[in-house]
Amino acid sequence: MSRKPIIAFIGLGNMGIPMARNLVAAGYAVTVWNRTPLTDADLAQHGFVTAATPAEAAAQSGGMVITMVADDAALDAVTLGEQGLLAGLPRGGLHISMSTVSVQIAQAMARAHVASGCRYLAAPVFGRPEAAAAAKLSIVAAGEAADVAQAEPLFNAMGQAHFHVGPNPEQANTVKLAGNFLLMAMLEALGEAFALTAKAGVPARQVLDIVNGALMRSPVYENYGNIAINERFDPPGFKLRLGLKDANLVLAAANAAGVPMPAASLVHDRILGGVARGAGDLDWSVITRLVAEDAGLNHG
CATH class of the missing domain: 1.10.1040.10 (N-(1-d-carboxylethyl)-l-norvaline Dehydrogenase; domain 2)
Structure with missing residues (x-):
């Protein structure tokens, strides 16, 4: 039986924490980073391993990073720059952006990932925190079909349904x-x-x-x-x-x-x-x- 990859999860708000916990429940090791650090008690309770920066979280992953942040500015901050996840994500790695963000930043993120030799998949979710806790989110994905297929086991751990709406991230x-x-x-x-x-x-x-x-x-x-x-x-x-x-x-x-x-x-x-x-x-x-x-x- 193959071992599941380590997943980096960035953004632990009302939605991010239950989503990351469901990945742990599905047998994934989850390395996390959040703008407001979790306490040792929180980490122990949820089964997370913490990283000092988004770049470190991405570097410690098995090549897949999930972001669940508040807005365009937060996505830009955790993705780009010396401490951003792209600085640590291995070449060919997959960034799954599950935040509700603008069409324009989705397009910009896709270009930045291509320039870095990485892949970008937009996968925003429908559902409130209680749906996230129950793994009943509906996930709308857009990107290359192979990337959606790679992310599918993660989607199954976090949601009840997922939809592939096209090859361009901004479509999702x-x-x-x-x-x-x-x-x-x-x-x-x-x-x-x-x-x-x-x-x-x-x-x-x-x-x-x-x-x-x-x-x-x-x-x-x-x-x-x-x-x-x-x-x-x-x-x-x-x-x-x-x-x-x-x-x-x-x-x-x-x-x-x-x-x-x-x-x-x-x-x-x-x-x-x-x-x-x-x-x-x-x-x-x-x-x-x-x-x-x-x-x-x-x-x-």
């Missing part, structure tokens, strides 16, 4: 941004529907049960609807300020592609207003409360 990031747009638009629409029916005296719970039964059957509406009804905005699964980052990325991608997205502009402004009012560190489902407040409904 475009699909991820389109999906996040649909989620933020759903939250806006759900909030508006709840506000309208609340003014008519119909409880939101009854509305959700009707809509999610008679009109459609969606686990996404069920999950987010329950969060909204119970106002479980803290602790956040996905912060509103990160939703603002994604809304900006959606509009930038739409502008570059020449695609009008008026609904995206509307939701962007809703999210921007929420961040400006101090809700940036709450779960982005707080969009529903922001809609209610604008309708004059008392919450909290």
